[in-house]
Amino acid sequence: MADAVTLEIQRYRPEQDDAPTWQRYRVPRREDWMVLDALNFIKDELDGTLSYRWACRMGVCGSCGMLVNGEPVLTCATYLARLGPGPIRVEPLHGFPVIRDLVGDLTDFLDKLQRVRPWIIRDEEPPLAQGECRQTPEELGEYKPYSMCINCMLCYSACPIYELEPHFLGPAAIALSQRYNLDSRDHGNEERMDILSQADGIWACTFIGECSAVCPKEVDPAGAIQRYKVAATASWFRSVLTPWRRT
Amino acid sequence: MKSGYTPYHPKWYRSRIPIFWWLRKPAYARFIVRELTSVPVAYAALLVLVEAGVVTRGPAAYAAFVTWLQQPMVVGLHVAVLVGAALHTITWLNLAPKALVVRAAGHRLPSAIVLAAHWAGWVAVTGLVGWLISRLP
Numbered sequence: 001m002a003d004a005v006t007l008e009i010q011r012y013r014p015e016q017d018d019a020p021t022w023q024r025y026r027v028p029r030r031e032d033w034m035v036l037d038a039l040n041f042i043k044d045e046l047d048g049t050l051s052y053r054w055a056c057r058m059g060v061c062g063s064c065g066m067l068v069n070g071e072p073v074l075t076c077a078t079y080l081a082r083l084g085p086g087p088i089r090v091e092p093l094h095g096f097p098v099i100r101d102l103v104g105d106l107t108d109f110l111d112k113l114q115r116v117r118p119w120i121i122r123d124e125e126p127p128l129a130q131g132e133c134r135q136t137p138e139e140l141g142e143y144k145p146y147s148m149c150i151n152c153m154l155c156y157s158a159c160p161i162y163e164l165e166p167h168f169l170g171p172a173a174i175a176l177s178q179r180y181n182l183d184s185r186d187h188g189n190e191e192r193m194d195i196l197s198q199a200d201g202i203w204a205c206t207f208i209g210e211c212s213a214v215c216p217k218e219v220d221p222a223g224a225i226q227r228y229k230v231a232a233t234a235s236w237f238r239s240v241l242t243p244w245r246r247t
Numbered sequence: 248m249k250s251g252y253t254p255y256h257p258k259w260y261r262s263r264i265p266i267f268w269w270l271r272k273p274a275y276a277r278f279i280v281r282e283l284t285s286v287p288v289a290y291a292a293l294l295v296l297v298e299a300g301v302v303t304r305g306p307a308a309y310a311a312f313v314t315w316l317q318q319p320m321v322v323g324l325h326v327a328v329l330v331g332a333a334l335h336t337i338t339w340l341n342l343a344p345k346a347l348v349v350r351a352a353g354h355r356l357p358s359a360i361v362l363a364a365h366w367a368g369w370v371a372v373t374g375l376v377g378w379l380i381s382r383l384p
Binding site: 014020070094099105138206207208209213220222223226227229 | 278342347
Protein backbone atom coordinates (compact mmCIF):
# COMPACT_ATOMS: atom_id res chain seq x y z
CA MET A 1 0.00 0.00 0.00
CA ALA A 2 1.59 3.24 -1.12
CA ASP A 3 -0.31 5.51 1.21
CA ALA A 4 -1.12 3.47 4.26
CA VAL A 5 -1.45 3.98 7.98
CA THR A 6 -1.14 1.60 10.91
CA LEU A 7 -4.01 1.14 13.30
CA GLU A 8 -3.15 -0.27 16.70
CA ILE A 9 -6.32 -1.80 18.03
CA GLN A 10 -7.03 -3.15 21.47
CA ARG A 11 -8.17 -6.74 21.21
CA TYR A 12 -9.84 -8.72 23.95
CA ARG A 13 -11.13 -12.19 23.17
CA PRO A 14 -12.52 -13.52 26.45
CA GLU A 15 -12.36 -17.16 25.34
CA GLN A 16 -8.59 -16.95 24.93
CA ASP A 17 -7.33 -13.72 26.59
CA ASP A 18 -7.15 -12.82 30.26
CA ALA A 19 -6.20 -9.23 29.47
CA PRO A 20 -6.39 -7.09 26.34
CA THR A 21 -3.60 -7.14 23.77
CA TRP A 22 -2.70 -4.79 20.93
CA GLN A 23 -2.96 -5.80 17.30
CA ARG A 24 -1.66 -3.79 14.35
CA TYR A 25 -3.32 -3.50 10.97
CA ARG A 26 -2.19 -1.61 7.86
CA VAL A 27 -5.05 0.15 6.15
CA PRO A 28 -5.19 2.57 3.19
CA ARG A 29 -4.91 6.19 4.23
CA ARG A 30 -7.73 7.76 2.29
CA GLU A 31 -8.62 11.41 2.63
CA ASP A 32 -12.36 10.74 2.74
CA TRP A 33 -12.18 7.92 5.31
CA MET A 34 -13.31 8.16 8.87
CA VAL A 35 -11.75 5.90 11.51
CA LEU A 36 -14.91 3.80 11.26
CA ASP A 37 -14.28 3.23 7.52
CA ALA A 38 -10.84 1.91 8.41
CA LEU A 39 -12.36 -0.45 11.01
CA ASN A 40 -14.88 -1.66 8.41
CA PHE A 41 -12.00 -2.22 5.98
CA ILE A 42 -10.23 -4.37 8.58
CA LYS A 43 -13.40 -6.31 9.30
CA ASP A 44 -14.17 -6.90 5.60
CA GLU A 45 -10.67 -7.42 4.17
CA LEU A 46 -8.15 -8.26 6.89
CA ASP A 47 -9.65 -9.79 10.01
CA GLY A 48 -13.30 -10.74 10.34
CA THR A 49 -12.92 -11.49 14.04
CA LEU A 50 -12.62 -7.81 15.06
CA SER A 51 -15.68 -6.70 17.07
CA TYR A 52 -16.99 -3.15 17.43
CA ARG A 53 -20.32 -1.34 17.36
CA TRP A 54 -21.60 0.93 14.65
CA ALA A 55 -24.82 1.64 12.84
CA CYS A 56 -25.66 4.96 11.18
CA ARG A 57 -22.26 6.31 10.04
CA MET A 58 -23.58 9.87 10.41
CA GLY A 59 -23.23 10.83 14.07
CA VAL A 60 -26.82 10.15 15.04
CA CYS A 61 -26.99 6.65 16.53
CA GLY A 62 -24.23 7.09 19.08
CA SER A 63 -22.95 3.52 18.87
CA CYS A 64 -19.44 3.95 17.42
CA GLY A 65 -17.86 5.87 20.32
CA MET A 66 -14.29 4.72 21.02
CA LEU A 67 -11.01 6.11 22.25
CA VAL A 68 -8.87 7.19 19.32
CA ASN A 69 -5.38 8.18 20.43
CA GLY A 70 -6.78 8.43 23.95
CA GLU A 71 -9.62 10.83 23.07
CA PRO A 72 -13.25 9.70 23.27
CA VAL A 73 -14.72 10.33 19.82
CA LEU A 74 -17.38 9.10 17.44
CA THR A 75 -15.30 7.08 14.98
CA CYS A 76 -17.79 7.91 12.20
CA ALA A 77 -16.97 11.60 12.62
CA THR A 78 -13.18 11.44 12.98
CA TYR A 79 -11.10 11.74 9.81
CA LEU A 80 -8.38 9.13 9.56
CA ALA A 81 -6.05 11.36 7.56
CA ARG A 82 -6.16 14.10 10.20
CA LEU A 83 -4.72 11.87 12.91
CA GLY A 84 -1.12 12.17 11.78
CA PRO A 85 1.23 9.47 10.49
CA GLY A 86 0.17 6.88 13.06
CA PRO A 87 0.13 4.36 14.49
CA ILE A 88 -3.39 5.35 15.50
CA ARG A 89 -4.52 3.73 18.74
CA VAL A 90 -8.12 2.60 18.98
CA GLU A 91 -9.45 1.38 22.34
CA PRO A 92 -12.86 0.77 23.86
CA LEU A 93 -14.30 3.64 25.92
CA HIS A 94 -12.96 4.01 29.44
CA GLY A 95 -15.23 3.29 32.37
CA PHE A 96 -17.16 0.34 30.97
CA PRO A 97 -16.38 -3.36 31.28
CA VAL A 98 -15.16 -4.73 27.95
CA ILE A 99 -17.16 -7.60 26.49
CA ARG A 100 -14.96 -8.12 23.43
CA ASP A 101 -12.41 -6.02 21.52
CA LEU A 102 -13.93 -2.53 21.24
CA VAL A 103 -17.34 -3.40 22.66
CA GLY A 104 -18.18 -2.19 26.14
CA ASP A 105 -21.09 -3.20 28.36
CA LEU A 106 -23.39 -0.19 28.79
CA THR A 107 -25.97 -1.86 31.06
CA ASP A 108 -24.92 0.32 33.98
CA PHE A 109 -25.81 3.49 32.06
CA LEU A 110 -29.17 2.11 30.94
CA ASP A 111 -30.06 1.28 34.56
CA LYS A 112 -29.05 4.77 35.69
CA LEU A 113 -30.96 6.39 32.85
CA GLN A 114 -34.15 4.74 34.05
CA ARG A 115 -33.50 5.85 37.62
CA VAL A 116 -33.59 9.55 36.70
CA ARG A 117 -37.09 9.20 35.16
CA PRO A 118 -36.36 10.58 31.69
CA TRP A 119 -39.93 11.05 30.58
CA ILE A 120 -42.62 13.68 31.02
CA ILE A 121 -44.27 13.42 34.43
CA ARG A 122 -47.60 15.25 34.82
CA ASP A 123 -49.47 15.98 38.03
CA GLU A 124 -52.69 15.62 36.14
CA GLU A 125 -53.21 14.70 32.53
CA PRO A 126 -55.59 17.17 30.88
CA PRO A 127 -58.39 15.65 28.79
CA LEU A 128 -57.54 15.04 25.16
CA ALA A 129 -60.35 17.35 24.11
CA GLN A 130 -58.31 20.26 25.45
CA GLY A 131 -55.90 19.80 22.59
CA GLU A 132 -52.14 19.70 22.52
CA CYS A 133 -49.78 21.15 25.14
CA ARG A 134 -48.35 24.17 23.42
CA GLN A 135 -44.90 25.58 23.96
CA THR A 136 -43.31 28.84 22.91
CA PRO A 137 -39.98 28.76 21.04
CA GLU A 138 -38.37 30.08 24.26
CA GLU A 139 -39.81 27.19 26.29
CA LEU A 140 -38.57 24.73 23.68
CA GLY A 141 -35.15 26.41 23.61
CA GLU A 142 -34.83 25.89 27.37
CA TYR A 143 -34.49 22.11 27.14
CA LYS A 144 -33.68 21.51 23.47
CA PRO A 145 -29.86 21.44 23.85
CA TYR A 146 -30.19 18.64 26.45
CA SER A 147 -32.54 16.69 24.21
CA MET A 148 -29.80 16.35 21.58
CA CYS A 149 -28.03 13.61 23.58
CA ILE A 150 -27.48 10.44 21.53
CA ASN A 151 -26.30 8.26 24.45
CA CYS A 152 -22.90 7.77 22.83
CA MET A 153 -21.19 7.53 26.25
CA LEU A 154 -18.26 9.76 25.28
CA CYS A 155 -19.03 11.91 28.33
CA TYR A 156 -18.85 8.90 30.66
CA SER A 157 -15.56 7.90 29.12
CA ALA A 158 -14.16 11.42 29.61
CA CYS A 159 -15.30 11.53 33.25
CA PRO A 160 -12.66 10.27 35.71
CA ILE A 161 -15.25 10.47 38.50
CA TYR A 162 -17.34 7.80 36.80
CA GLU A 163 -14.28 5.57 36.63
CA LEU A 164 -13.30 6.29 40.24
CA GLU A 165 -16.85 6.14 41.65
CA PRO A 166 -18.88 3.69 39.56
CA HIS A 167 -22.02 4.57 41.53
CA PHE A 168 -22.02 8.10 40.09
CA LEU A 169 -25.10 8.62 37.90
CA GLY A 170 -22.89 10.28 35.32
CA PRO A 171 -23.12 13.20 32.89
CA ALA A 172 -25.61 12.03 30.24
CA ALA A 173 -28.16 10.63 32.72
CA ILE A 174 -28.18 13.90 34.67
CA ALA A 175 -28.33 16.03 31.50
CA LEU A 176 -31.27 13.94 30.27
CA SER A 177 -33.03 14.33 33.58
CA GLN A 178 -32.50 18.09 33.25
CA ARG A 179 -33.99 17.92 29.75
CA TYR A 180 -37.32 16.90 31.34
CA ASN A 181 -37.03 19.23 34.34
CA LEU A 182 -36.72 22.23 32.04
CA ASP A 183 -39.67 21.15 29.90
CA SER A 184 -42.65 23.43 30.58
CA ARG A 185 -45.04 20.44 30.29
CA ASP A 186 -43.28 18.49 33.02
CA HIS A 187 -44.04 18.43 36.76
CA GLY A 188 -41.51 15.80 37.83
CA ASN A 189 -38.85 18.16 39.16
CA GLU A 190 -39.27 17.22 42.82
CA GLU A 191 -39.37 13.51 42.13
CA ARG A 192 -36.13 13.71 40.13
CA MET A 193 -34.50 16.01 42.68
CA ASP A 194 -34.92 13.29 45.33
CA ILE A 195 -32.89 10.91 43.17
CA LEU A 196 -30.34 13.38 41.84
CA SER A 197 -29.53 15.14 45.10
CA GLN A 198 -28.26 11.92 46.67
CA ALA A 199 -24.54 11.35 47.15
CA ASP A 200 -24.16 9.39 43.90
CA GLY A 201 -26.00 12.11 41.95
CA ILE A 202 -25.03 15.69 41.24
CA TRP A 203 -22.81 16.06 44.32
CA ALA A 204 -20.38 13.40 43.13
CA CYS A 205 -19.51 15.68 40.20
CA THR A 206 -16.42 17.82 40.82
CA PHE A 207 -16.85 19.84 37.63
CA ILE A 208 -13.87 18.68 35.62
CA GLY A 209 -15.89 19.74 32.59
CA GLU A 210 -14.44 17.22 30.11
CA CYS A 211 -17.88 15.67 29.55
CA SER A 212 -18.97 18.87 27.83
CA ALA A 213 -15.67 19.20 25.97
CA VAL A 214 -16.00 15.78 24.29
CA CYS A 215 -19.76 15.87 23.62
CA PRO A 216 -20.33 15.58 19.85
CA LYS A 217 -23.79 17.15 20.19
CA GLU A 218 -22.86 20.13 22.39
CA VAL A 219 -25.23 18.98 25.12
CA ASP A 220 -23.10 20.48 27.94
CA PRO A 221 -23.77 17.93 30.70
CA ALA A 222 -21.31 19.74 33.01
CA GLY A 223 -23.44 22.88 32.78
CA ALA A 224 -26.60 20.85 33.44
CA ILE A 225 -25.10 19.35 36.60
CA GLN A 226 -23.89 22.70 37.96
CA ARG A 227 -27.29 24.28 37.31
CA TYR A 228 -28.81 21.37 39.18
CA LYS A 229 -26.49 21.99 42.13
CA VAL A 230 -27.58 25.62 42.31
CA ALA A 231 -31.26 24.59 42.14
CA ALA A 232 -30.79 21.90 44.83
CA THR A 233 -29.02 24.36 47.13
CA ALA A 234 -31.71 27.01 46.64
CA SER A 235 -34.44 24.46 47.33
CA TRP A 236 -32.65 23.32 50.51
CA PHE A 237 -32.39 26.91 51.76
CA ARG A 238 -36.06 27.49 50.97
CA SER A 239 -37.05 24.38 52.93
CA VAL A 240 -34.99 25.52 55.95
CA LEU A 241 -35.99 29.19 55.92
CA THR A 242 -39.66 28.72 55.06
CA PRO A 243 -40.50 25.20 56.26
CA TRP A 244 -44.24 25.94 56.19
CA ARG A 245 -44.14 26.34 52.42
CA ARG A 246 -44.23 23.38 50.09
CA THR A 247 -40.74 23.28 48.62
CA MET B 248 -11.55 -22.53 25.97
CA LYS B 249 -10.24 -21.04 29.17
CA SER B 250 -12.08 -21.42 32.42
CA GLY B 251 -14.21 -18.49 33.55
CA TYR B 252 -15.81 -18.08 30.14
CA THR B 253 -19.14 -19.45 29.06
CA PRO B 254 -20.77 -18.45 25.78
CA TYR B 255 -23.79 -16.74 27.29
CA HIS B 256 -22.17 -15.16 30.30
CA PRO B 257 -19.46 -12.76 29.20
CA LYS B 258 -16.13 -12.69 30.95
CA TRP B 259 -15.70 -8.93 31.09
CA TYR B 260 -12.40 -7.19 31.19
CA ARG B 261 -12.50 -4.40 33.75
CA SER B 262 -9.57 -2.03 33.71
CA ARG B 263 -8.55 -0.19 36.85
CA ILE B 264 -8.09 3.53 36.72
CA PRO B 265 -4.38 4.32 37.19
CA ILE B 266 -3.40 6.41 40.20
CA PHE B 267 -1.93 9.00 37.81
CA TRP B 268 -5.17 9.28 35.82
CA TRP B 269 -4.92 13.07 36.09
CA LEU B 270 -1.83 13.02 33.84
CA ARG B 271 -3.82 11.48 30.99
CA LYS B 272 -4.95 14.86 29.67
CA PRO B 273 -3.87 18.47 30.30
CA ALA B 274 -7.51 19.26 31.20
CA TYR B 275 -7.41 16.72 34.07
CA ALA B 276 -4.12 18.16 35.36
CA ARG B 277 -5.59 21.68 35.24
CA PHE B 278 -8.56 20.38 37.24
CA ILE B 279 -6.29 18.91 39.92
CA VAL B 280 -4.36 22.18 40.17
CA ARG B 281 -7.66 24.06 40.50
CA GLU B 282 -8.83 21.71 43.26
CA LEU B 283 -5.49 21.94 45.10
CA THR B 284 -5.74 25.74 45.19
CA SER B 285 -8.48 25.30 47.79
CA VAL B 286 -5.64 24.49 50.25
CA PRO B 287 -4.14 28.02 49.98
CA VAL B 288 -7.65 29.45 50.36
CA ALA B 289 -8.20 27.43 53.56
CA TYR B 290 -4.75 28.44 54.80
CA ALA B 291 -5.48 32.15 54.19
CA ALA B 292 -8.74 31.85 56.14
CA LEU B 293 -6.95 30.14 59.04
CA LEU B 294 -4.24 32.79 59.02
CA VAL B 295 -6.84 35.55 59.48
CA LEU B 296 -8.38 33.61 62.40
CA VAL B 297 -4.97 33.12 64.01
CA GLU B 298 -4.17 36.81 63.56
CA ALA B 299 -7.47 37.77 65.22
CA GLY B 300 -6.61 35.43 68.12
CA VAL B 301 -3.15 36.99 68.47
CA VAL B 302 -4.62 40.50 68.61
CA THR B 303 -6.63 39.53 71.71
CA ARG B 304 -3.42 38.51 73.48
CA GLY B 305 -2.01 42.05 73.58
CA PRO B 306 0.53 44.25 71.73
CA ALA B 307 3.60 42.16 72.60
CA ALA B 308 2.11 38.97 71.16
CA TYR B 309 1.02 40.88 68.03
CA ALA B 310 4.50 42.37 67.54
CA ALA B 311 6.00 38.87 67.73
CA PHE B 312 3.45 37.66 65.18
CA VAL B 313 4.34 40.53 62.81
CA THR B 314 8.04 39.69 63.17
CA TRP B 315 7.23 36.11 62.19
CA LEU B 316 5.25 37.38 59.18
CA GLN B 317 8.25 39.41 58.02
CA GLN B 318 10.62 36.46 57.77
CA PRO B 319 11.65 35.87 54.14
CA MET B 320 10.46 32.22 54.24
CA VAL B 321 7.04 33.27 55.50
CA VAL B 322 6.79 36.09 52.95
CA GLY B 323 7.67 33.58 50.21
CA LEU B 324 5.03 31.14 51.47
CA HIS B 325 2.42 33.86 51.57
CA VAL B 326 3.21 35.02 48.04
CA ALA B 327 2.62 31.41 46.93
CA VAL B 328 -0.63 31.36 48.94
CA LEU B 329 -1.73 34.58 47.27
CA VAL B 330 -1.04 33.16 43.81
CA GLY B 331 -2.97 29.97 44.68
CA ALA B 332 -5.90 31.88 46.12
CA ALA B 333 -5.99 34.21 43.10
CA LEU B 334 -5.97 31.23 40.74
CA HIS B 335 -8.79 29.67 42.75
CA THR B 336 -10.83 32.87 42.56
CA ILE B 337 -10.25 33.38 38.84
CA THR B 338 -11.14 29.79 37.89
CA TRP B 339 -14.17 29.93 40.19
CA LEU B 340 -15.44 33.17 38.65
CA ASN B 341 -14.86 31.91 35.12
CA LEU B 342 -16.96 28.80 35.79
CA ALA B 343 -19.83 30.74 37.36
CA PRO B 344 -21.84 31.30 34.14
CA LYS B 345 -22.06 27.52 33.65
CA ALA B 346 -23.91 27.10 36.92
CA LEU B 347 -25.91 30.30 36.99
CA VAL B 348 -28.73 31.05 34.62
CA VAL B 349 -30.00 34.57 35.16
CA ARG B 350 -33.18 35.80 33.59
CA ALA B 351 -34.23 39.37 33.01
CA ALA B 352 -37.50 40.36 31.35
CA GLY B 353 -38.21 36.76 30.34
CA HIS B 354 -34.89 36.31 28.55
CA ARG B 355 -31.77 34.49 29.56
CA LEU B 356 -28.85 36.85 30.12
CA PRO B 357 -25.80 35.97 28.03
CA SER B 358 -22.93 34.26 29.88
CA ALA B 359 -20.64 37.23 29.22
CA ILE B 360 -22.85 39.48 31.36
CA VAL B 361 -23.01 36.95 34.23
CA LEU B 362 -19.23 36.62 34.02
CA ALA B 363 -18.66 40.38 33.90
CA ALA B 364 -20.94 40.89 36.93
CA HIS B 365 -18.93 38.36 38.93
CA TRP B 366 -15.65 40.01 38.00
CA ALA B 367 -17.05 43.46 38.78
CA GLY B 368 -18.17 42.19 42.19
CA TRP B 369 -14.72 40.78 42.88
CA VAL B 370 -12.96 43.98 41.83
CA ALA B 371 -15.37 46.07 43.96
CA VAL B 372 -14.85 43.93 47.09
CA THR B 373 -11.07 43.89 46.56
CA GLY B 374 -11.13 47.69 46.14
CA LEU B 375 -13.18 48.11 49.32
CA VAL B 376 -10.80 45.92 51.34
CA GLY B 377 -7.82 47.77 49.87
CA TRP B 378 -9.39 51.11 50.77
CA LEU B 379 -10.05 49.94 54.35
CA ILE B 380 -6.43 48.78 54.69
CA SER B 381 -5.12 52.07 53.29
CA ARG B 382 -7.10 53.95 55.98
CA LEU B 383 -5.40 52.01 58.79
CA PRO B 384 -3.21 54.18 61.01
